[in-house]
Amino acid sequence: MEEKKKDLQKEKLAEEFVKTLGNLEKMDEVEKMIKDNTISFSIGDKKYKVRKLTFEENGLLEKHRRTKYVEFINDDSMLFQKQWIEKYKSKGIDIDAMEDKIRENIAKENQIMIELAQTAEETTVMGYKEQIIELRKESALLNIERTDLLAFSIEDQLMVEVNSYYTYLALEESIENVWANVYDCYEEFSKSQNNELTTKAFQYTNALIYHDGF
Amino acid sequence: MEDTLRKLARSIYWQNLYINAKEIGSFSLFDNNTSLSKIQVLFLHWLSVYNSVYQDLSNEDDYISEEVIKDDIRTDAYLLWRKKSKGKKTKKDTEENPLGLPKIKFKTKRKKN
Numbered sequence: 001m002e003e004k005k006k007d008l009q010k011e012k013l014a015e016e017f018v019k020t021l022g023n024l025e026k027m028d029e030v031e032k033m034i035k036d037n038t039i040s041f042s043i044g045d046k047k048y049k050v051r052k053l054t055f056e057e058n059g060l061l062e063k064h065r066r067t068k069y070v071e072f073i074n075d076d077s078m079l080f081q082k083q084w085i086e087k088y089k090s091k092g093i094d095i096d097a098m099e100d101k102i103r104e105n106i107a108k109e110n111q112i113m114i115e116l117a118q119t120a121e122e123t124t125v126m127g128y129k130e131q132i133i134e135l136r137k138e139s140a141l142l143n144i145e146r147t148d149l150l151a152f153s154i155e156d157q158l159m160v161e162v163n164s165y166y167t168y169l170a171l172e173e174s175i176e177n178v179w180a181n182v183y184d185c186y187e188e189f190s191k192s193q194n195n196e197l198t199t200k201a202f203q204y205t206n207a208l209i210y211h212d213g214f
Numbered sequence: 215m216e217d218t219l220r221k222l223a224r225s226i227y228w229q230n231l232y233i234n235a236k237e238i239g240s241f242s243l244f245d246n247n248t249s250l251s252k253i254q255v256l257f258l259h260w261l262s263v264y265n266s267v268y269q270d271l272s273n274e275d276d277y278i279s280e281e282v283i284k285d286d287i288r289t290d291a292y293l294l295w296r297k298k299s300k301g302k303k304t305k306k307d308t309e310e311n312p313l314g315l316p317k318i319k320f321k322t323k324r325k326k327n
Contacts, residue, residue, distance in 0.1 A: 026218050027218055027221065027222060030215060030218045030219060030222060030253075031222060033251075033253050034219075034222070034244070034253060034254060034257050035244055035245055036244060036245040036246055037244075037246045037249055037250060037251040037254065039251075052249050052251065110294060113287075113290060113291035113294045113295070114291070114294060114295055114298065116287070116288065116291040117277050117288070117291040117292045117294065117295030117296075118277055118295065120277075120279070120281075125288070128291075129287050129288075132287055133287075206252075207215070207251065207252060207253040208251040208252060208253070209251070209252055210252050
């Protein structure tokens with residue numbers, strides 16, 4: 001019994017240690033991302049970076065955005081968010097109601113936060129925090145559902161296209177200490193099978209730029 | 215990622231760097247001085263927010279403590295409360311003194327008997 005208790009304590013300590021280590025690694029990674037407007041990373045023995053675009057590259061990105069936008073609006077199978085919302089409504093899925101619920105949750109959360117701010121009593125604090133976390137969880141799930149439902153909209157698809165093109169332009173590899181583009185053309189980037197590289201590059205690009213796909 | 219960003223922004227190390235960067239013009243927080251990335255802009259926002267919260271703490275303002283600062287939800291709650299109470303104060307001030315002129319009290323001399 002006593003030994004089992006000790007084992008559990010050890011397990012708990014080990015878990016806490018791993019958690020702390022994970023947090024420190026995460027903090028170290030974020031700190032590196034903050035220091036500069038380029039983000040370097042390694043996969044195996046290869047060094048990569050993503051950076052902000054030059055004036056000329058921004059021009060290319062804008063051109064790509066325009067081209068894709070025209071392509072999408074001329075495609076009869078593609079719809080704007082508003083049109084998707086109407087379509088879903090006719091099938092009994094109310095996206096507007098989801099948005100209303102999120103707004104309602106934010107209003108409720110704000111009321112609880114005002115109460116929370118003015119108390120230091122531990123049990124009351126815990127109670128308010130639990131209520132806030134529940135509301136945030138519910139809103140997050142609704143938001144995920146909404147995002148999934150609208151994923152094929154022109155707005156969302158355009159944002160994906162713009163972010164992909166940005167990543168293609170901004171991603172570089174260090175070859176003999178000289179930075180060079182990883183992919184020669186966008187098609188090559190789009191067809192890339194190196195999922196680890198593209199996923200990481202997307203993640204870091206997301207930390208560099210604001211979402212202004214539309 | 216935002217929770218990590220906030221943890222860094224409220225750390226003594228980054229708060230000191232932030233204060234120095236504000237006071238010494240040539241001192242920079244980042245390797246780049248221009249063309250800030252999204253994460254850098256977000257980080258600057260949190261540095262400034264925590265800087266103001268630490269000032270409130272040193273002024274011994276209501277409802278702020280080290281414990282609150284360490285807790286993101288409680289800090290959010292404090293910031294919302296502060297915003298609302300300052301808003302109320304400003305509204306009250308505007309109603310009482312719509313032109314925002316400094317209050318001057320004129321004293322009349324009493325007549326000597």
